[in-house]
Amino acid sequence: MTRILAQYVSLETAALGLIELIFSFLIIEAFLNVPGGPAALNLVSSGLDTHFTNLAAMFAVVTASIAVTIGLYRPEVCLERRRLVVTAAAAGIVAFPILLLVSGGFHISLTGRVIFWLVLVLLVWQASILATHLAFSAMVRRDGMVRRVLILGSERRTARLVELIRSRQVRLFEPVVAAAIPSLSPGHLRQQRIWGVIVADQADAAPNAAALLDSKLRGARVLSVTAFCEQHLGRIDLETVDAHWLLCAEGFAQGRVTNALKRTLDVAVSLSLLVLTLPVMLVTALAIKLDSPGPVLYRQQRLGLHDKPFTLCKFRSMRVDAEAGGDPRWAQQQDPRVTRVGRLIRAMRIDELPQLINVLAGEMSMIGPRPERPHFVEQLTRVIPLYRQRAYVKPGITGWAQVNYPYGASVEDAREKLAYDLYYVKNRSLLLDLLILMATVRVILFREGAR
Numbered sequence: 114m115t116r117i118l119a120q121y122v123s124l125e126t127a128a129l130g131l132i133e134l135i136f137s138f139l140i141i142e143a144f145l146n147v148p149g150g151p152a153a154l155n156l157v158s159s160g161l162d163t164h165f166t167n168l169a170a171m172f173a174v175v176t177a178s179i180a181v182t183i184g185l186y187r188p189e190v191c192l193e194r195r196r197l198v199v200t201a202a203a204a205g206i207v208a209f210p211i212l213l214l215v216s217g218g219f220h221i222s223l224t225g226r227v228i229f230w231l232v233l234v235l236l237v238w239q240a241s242i243l244a245t246h247l248a249f250s251a252m253v254r255r256d257g258m259v260r261r262v263l264i265l266g267s268e269r270r271t272a273r274l275v276e277l278i279r280s281r282q283v284r285l286f287e288p289v290v291a292a293a294i295p296s297l298s299p300g301h302l303r304q305q306r307i308w309g310v311i312v313a314d315q316a317d318a319a320p321n322a323a324a325l326l327d328s329k330l331r332g333a334r335v336l337s338v339t340a341f342c343e344q345h346l347g348r349i350d351l352e353t354v355d356a357h358w359l360l361c362a363e364g365f366a367q368g369r370v371t372n373a374l375k376r377t378l379d380v381a382v383s384l385s386l387l388v389l390t391l392p393v394m395l396v397t398a399l400a401i402k403l404d405s406p407g408p409v410l411y412r413q414q415r416l417g418l419h420d421k422p423f424t425l426c427k428f429r430s431m432r433v434d435a436e437a438g439g440d441p442r443w444a445q446q447q448d449p450r451v452t453r454v455g456r457l458i459r460a461m462r463i464d465e466l467p468q469l470i471n472v473l474a475g476e477m478s479m480i481g482p483r484p485e486r487p488h489f490v491e492q493l494t495r496v497i498p499l500y501r502q503r504a505y506v507k508p509g510i511t512g513w514a515q516v517n518y519p520y521g522a523s524v525e526d527a528r529e530k531l532a533y534d535l536y537y538v539k540n541r542s543l544l545l546d547l548l549i550l551m552a553t554v555r556v557i558l559f560r561e562g563a564r
Contacts, residue, residue, distance in 0.1 A: 126186050129249050134177045136241050142169035144234050171215055176238055179208045184555040185242065188285055192250050201242055203558060205235045261287045261306050265321060266313025266338070270352070274313050274338055277346070286345070297324040299331040309334035311341050347517060348532040349539065351499065359502065364539035374543060379479050382550075383472040390466055397428055397454075397463055404454040407433035410467055415484035418507045423476040425484060426467035430455025441488045462557050468510050480546040481509025482534040493527050500527070503534040506541065513537035513545070516552040 145168065180186065183204040190196050212231055213223060221227060262278075264271045275288045289307065297310070310325065310333065329335040339358070342350040359365070398409045411429040414422050435450040451459065458464045471477040477484065482503045485493070494500045514533035518526075537545070 125249075126188075126191075129191070129245065130177065130181070130186055133180070133242055133245050134173055136245065137176050137238055138169055138173035140237055140241060141172045141234055142166065144230070144237070145169055172212060172234070175211055175215055176204075176208050176235075179211065180204050180242065182551040182554050183207060183558070184552070185246070191246055194247070194250070197243065197246055197250075201239050201246075204242075205239050208235060259285060259287050260308035261289050262341075263289050263291065263302070263307050263310045264313050265291050265310060265325075270313040270338070273352070274311065277342075281346070291321075297321055297328050299328045299333050302328060302333055309336055309341075311336050311338055313338045342532075343536060343539075347513070347536055349535040351497075351528065351532055351535075354535075355498070359499070362539065365505075367541065371543065375478065375546065376475075378543070378546070379472050382479050383469040386466070387469050387473075393463060394428075394466055397458055397466075400454045401429055401452075401458075405432060405452045414487060415508070416487055416490050416504065417476050417484055418504065420490070420501065420504050422487065423471065423474075423484075425477075426470055428458055428464040428467060430459050430464045441486055460560050465510055472510065476507075478507040478509045479511065480537075480541075480549050481507050481512050482537065483512060483515065483530075484508035489527075493524065496524060497528050497531060499535065500531055503531060503538060506538050511549060511553040511556075513549055516549055516556050 183200055184190055185197075185200050185204055190200050209231065212235070213228075216223060216227065216231070264274055266274075271290060275290075278286050278288050286308075289305075302310070310328070312325070312335065315337075325335055336344070337353070339350050339353045342348050354362075401409050407429060409429060411427045411431075412424050413427070415425040417423045430452060431448075431450045432452060455464070468477060472479055490500070512534065513536060514530040517533050518530050520526075
C-alpha cells in the first residue's frame with residue numbers, strides 16, 4: 114500500500130488501472146485512425162480531424178472513471194471470473210449513453226454508423242479489460258501477490274486477527290503464526306517469504322523486541338495491528354485503540370476551507386439529485402399511496418452532529434403499525450413489516466432520497482456515518498467503547514461503513530460498522546468522499562447490503 118492524497122491505495126490495483134487506462138486510449142485512438150474511422154464520425158468535414166488524440170483521451174478517461182465507479186478494481190471482482198464478466202458488462206452499459214453525450218460535446222453527428230462505431234469500441238474495450246483483469250487474476254491465484262504476514266501476540270488476539278483476515282472476500286494476505294517461523298532475522302524472513310510482521314499484542318511480543326527492532330532497522334516491515342487494519346483493511350481495530358490513541362493519532366482535524374468545500378459540494382450534489390430524481394420520487398409517492406394506507410413520508414428522530422437531534426425524512430417502506438408497541442426494533446432479513454413497494458424501494462435505495470432535504474437543511478451531509486436513533490445510541494454507547502466519537506462528523510446518506518459492510522441490525526453489526534466509521538472520521542477528505550460516492554453507485558446497481 115502507498116498513501117496518495119491522504120488515502121491508502123494498493124500499488125498493484127493502481128498499476129492495473131494505469132495499464133488499462135493506457136490500453137483504452139491506444140485502442141480508441143487506433144479505431145479513430147483506421148480507414149473509414151474518421152469518415153464514419155464525420156470529423157473531417159467538421160474540421161476536427163486534428164483532435165483525434167483529445168477525443169481518444171476523453172473517451173479513455175470516461176471509460177476508466179466508469180470502471181472505477183462500477184467496482185472493476187475491487188479485489189473480489191478482479192479474482193472472480195463471473196463477477197468480473199457481469200461487472201464489465203455493467204460498465205459497458207453505463208458507459209454507452211455517457212460516451213454518446215461526450216460525442217455530442219465534440220459536435221459529432223450521432224448517425225447509425227457512429228453509434229455502431231461506439232458499440233464496437235466498447236466491445237473491444239471490454240475485451241481488453243477482461244484480458245488484463247484475467248492476467249492480474251492469474252498472478253494472484255499463483256500466490257504471486259498474496260502477502261504472507263507473520264503475527265506476533267497472544268493466542269486470542271492472533272486468532273482474532275487471523276479470522277479477520279480470512280473473513281475478507283478475497284485472500285490478499287496469508288497469516289502465519291509465530292511458531293511456524295523460528296527466527297526473526299531479516300534474512301530468514303525473506304527466506305520464508307514474509308512480507309511483514311504484525312505485532313498483535315505488545316506484551317507477548319516483548320521477548321522478541323530486540324530481534325524485531327534489528328529486523329526493522331535492517332529494512333523489514335513491522336506493523337502494529339492498529340496500523341495494519343487501518344492501512345490494509347480500511348478500518349480501525351477497536352480492540353487496540355482507546356481515547357489516548359484518538360488524542361495522539363494523526364488525522365481527525367479538518368480545516369475551514371475543507372469544511373466549506375464539503376458543504377458546497379453537499380448543496381450542489383443534493384440539489385442536482387433532487388432535480389434529476391424528481392420523476393422517480395413522484396412515481397414512488399404514488400406507488401406508496403396505492404400500496405398501503407398511511408403517509409408517504411416517514412419522519413423519525415435521529416442524532417446528528419454532536420448528538421444534536423433532528424427529524425430525518427424517508428419514503429415510508431413499512432406498515433404504519435411497524436412499531437405498534439412503541440419500542441424501537443432492529444430491521445430483520447425479510448422483515449415482515451416491510452410493504453411490497455417498500456421492499457423494492459429499499460433494494461434500490463429510493464427510500465433514502467427524501468434525505469436530500471436534510472442535506473440541504475445542513476442536518477446531514479452526503480457522506481458520513483449513518484444517523485442513528487437516540488434509543489439505539491444510548492444502548493450502543495453503553496456496550497461499545499468510542500461509539501459516540503462517530504458523532505464528531507455530520508451524518509451522511511452514504512458512507513465508508515455503508516459501502517464496506519452489509520446492512521447492520523444488531524449490536525455486533527454496529528461494532529463492525531463503527532470500525533469503518535472511525536476510519537472515515539480519522540481519514541476523511543474530499544477524495545475519500547468522491548470514492549465513497551462512486552462506490553455507492555456500485556452498491557445500488559448490484560443491490561449490496563439491502564434489507
